[in-house]
Amino acid sequence: MPAQILEPGQIEAAANIPPFLHLPGPDLFRIRAARLRQLAEGHPLAGYLLLVAALCDAQQQVLDNPPPLPGPAPEALARSREHGMPPIAYEALVRADGWLAVLDALLECFPVPSNAAVADALQQLGEADTAQRKTWGVGLLSGQFDLLPPAIAPFVGAALQVAFSHWMLALPDGAIVENEAKVLCPACGSPPVSGMIRHRGKHNGLRYLACSLCSCEWHYVRLKCSHCQESKHLAHLSLERDGVKGEQAAIRAETCPSCQGYLKQCYLEFDAEAEAQADDLASLDLDVRLSEEGYLRRAPNLLLAPGSE
Numbered sequence: 269m270p271a272q273i274l275e276p277g278q279i280e281a282a283a284n285i286p287p288f289l290h291l292p293g294p295d296l297f298r299i300r301a302a303r304l305r306q307l308a309e310g311h312p313l314a315g316y317l318l319l320v321a322a323l324c325d326a327q328q329q330v331l332d333n334p335p336p337l338p339g340p341a342p343e344a345l346a347r348s349r350e351h352g353m354p355p356i357a358y359e360a361l362v363r364a365d366g367w368l369a370v371l372d373a374l375l376e377c378f379p380v381p382s383n384a385a386v387a388d389a390l391q392q393l394g395e396a397d398t399a400q401r402k403t404w405g406v407g408l409l410s411g412q413f414d415l416l417p418p419a420i421a422p423f424v425g426a427a428l429q430v431a432f433s434h435w436m437l438a439l440p441d442g443a444i445v446e447n448e449a450k451v452l453c454p455a456c457g458s459p460p461v462s463g464m465i466r467h468r469g470k471h472n473g474l475r476y477l478a479c480s481l482c483s484c485e486w487h488y489v490r491l492k493c494s495h496c497q498e499s500k501h502l503a504h505l506s507l508e509r510d511g512v513k514g515e516q517a518a519i520r521a522e523t524c525p526s527c528q529g530y531l532k533q534c535y536l537e538f539d540a541e542a543e544a545q546a547d548d549l550a551s552l553d554l555d556v557r558l559s560e561e562g563y564l565r566r567a568p569n570l571l572l573a574p575g576s577e
C-alpha cells in the first residue's frame with residue numbers, strides 16, 4: 269500500500285487524541301448577538317440582554333473592519349511557542365496601546381442609548397484619557413473591579429474582546445500550544461467564562477472551556493475542576509426552567525467542594541444553539557442560587573458590570 273501523508277486533524281483522529289482547540293469563526297459576535305435576542309424572548313432581563321446584543325453587533329462591525337491593531341511581533345510569537353506561553357498574553361497587551369483604537373471604534377458604532385445610565389457611562393468613557401482607559405482595562409482583566417465604574421465595564425470588556433479575538437484569529441497555525449495547567453486560555457491566558465459539552469463529530473462528548481476574553485475554546489477533561497483541578501466530589505447544580513427538569517437543563521454548573529468554585533457548562537445536546545457568553549448572561553439566576561449556596565464564581569463575564577448581578 270502506498271504511504272499516506274496525514275493532515276494534522278487526521279493524525280489526531282488516527283491516534284484518538286481529542287482535538288485540542290475549537291476556534292470560533294470570524295462571525296462570533298454576530299452569532300452571540302443572535303443568541304442573545306433569542307434568549308431575550310420572554311426573559312425577565314430581556315431589556316438587558318437586548319442591550320448586550322446591540323453591543324455585540326457593534327463588536328462584529330469593528331471586528332469586520334478593524335482599526336490598525338498591531339499584534340505581537342513574529343519574534344515574540346516564536347518565543348511564546350518555545351516556552352509554551354500564550355502567544356497573545358493579556359497581561360502585556362492590555363498594558364500596551366493597541367486595543368484602545370478598538371474602544372474608539374466601538375463607541376463610534378454603538379447607537380446612542382435611551383437609557384440615561386448607559387448614556388452617562390458612554391460619555392465618561394469618551395472623555396477619559398489613554399491612561400485612565402488603560403487603568404480600567406487592567407482593572408477589569410485582573411479582577412480589580414473597584415478600579416472601574418461598573419457601568420463602563422461592559423464597554424471596556426467589549427473592546428478588549430474584539431482586540432483579542434482579532435489577534436487570536438490572525439495567529440498563524442500552530443501558534444497556540446497546550447499549556448501545562450490547562451485551566452487558562454492557551455491563546456491569551458484568561459480564565460474560562462463557561463464550559464461547552466460538544467455533541468457532534470470529532471468533538472462529540474468532549475468538554476471545551478470557552479475563553480472569557482478571546483473566545484478561543486480548548487479541550488479540558490470532564491469531571492475535573494476547571495479551577496483547582498480536583499476530581500473528587502464534583503457535583504452539578506441546575507435550575508428547572510420552563511418545565512424542563514434540572515437534569516435535562518442545557519446549562520448546569522459544575523461545583524467543586526475543594527475550592528468552593530463553580531463553572532457553568534452548556535450541554536449542546538440539549539440546546540445546540542447555546543453560546544458560552546450569551547447563555548451565561550441569560551442564566552444569572554443560577555449564579556444567584558450558587559452564591560446563596562456559598563460557591564464562588566472564578567471569572568467574570570466581561571459584558572456584565574461586576575457586582576450588578
Ligand code: FE
Nearest residue numbers: 453456479482
Ligand atoms: Fe483567550
Ligand code: FE
Nearest residue numbers: 493496524527
Ligand atoms: Fe476546585
